[in-house]
Amino acid sequence: MASKVIHAIYNDDDLLLQAVKQVREARYHIGEIYTPFPVHGLDKVMGLAPTRxxxxxxxxxxxxxxxxxxxxxxxxxxxxxxxxxxxxxxxxxxxxxxxxxxxxxxxxxxxxxxxxxxxxxxSRLWPFKAAENPDPRTTDDKFLMEVDVANHNVDDLSKFLYNTGALEIKLIEN
The missing domain is CATH 1.10.790 (Major Prion Protein)
Incomplete structure (x- = not known):
């Protein structure tokens, strides 16, 4: 069975941090976040374990x-x-x-x-490994949050993400 994810595009890092907090409070699973530069505090907001x-x-x-x-x-x-x-x-x-x-x-x-x-x-960065960036704009000025759809309603999740400040929402099937 194919898995579905939603790619939500944001244009500000502070807006992204607020959106991550809201998405986690709503108990949605964030698969990955792509940013053009390191965002201070993003790892804590996502609930990632500290590095060893x-x-x-x-x-x-x-x-x-x-x-x-x-x-x-x-x-x-x-x-x-x-x-x-x-x-x-x-x-x-x-x-x-x-x-x-x-x-x-x-x-x-x-x-x-x-x-x-x-x-x-x-981090599995082998020599000559192809880039895994889903949207080339995330290397310039956009921030992408990948949210797993799993057992959630796509329309409700899309509305929720638009309410968090997302500029653009795409449904991706893997």
Missing amino acids: LAITSFLYGLVGLTVAVLMMNFIMIEDWPQDIGGKPSFSFLQNMPAFIPIMFELTVFFAAHLMVITFYLR
Whole structure:
């Protein structure tokens, strides 16, 4: 069975936020919202869970720090210790002040690169993926709210969305 959605077009981000509040209060399901720029507070109004990307970034930073410590300990202490500038390489702790810049850089490197890869995997942005934008005007100046019709009356839902300030309503069958 084909699913039906309604695309409601808005021309103002404040109007969109108010409409999202009204649609959620009326217990309609919002499938997706397309905007030309990030709208502050939209995630909270939609009831989306907060992102855990910062937690993964911290964990990736710990991985980078661990790799840096293990790498420098192996290279500079165990494998090929050298007397550089009169500083003997007898232990890692004696030489740690010289290793701090490398530890910092690898922590940032791992956190940044692995976080970007995680973001692309989570949002399913593969290379050469076709755009999923249903209306090209949402890349310029319009805001689109996709509402699932499910078991609701299309005419009542359309009237409700027009009352929230929608400029244009389209019924789409998938």
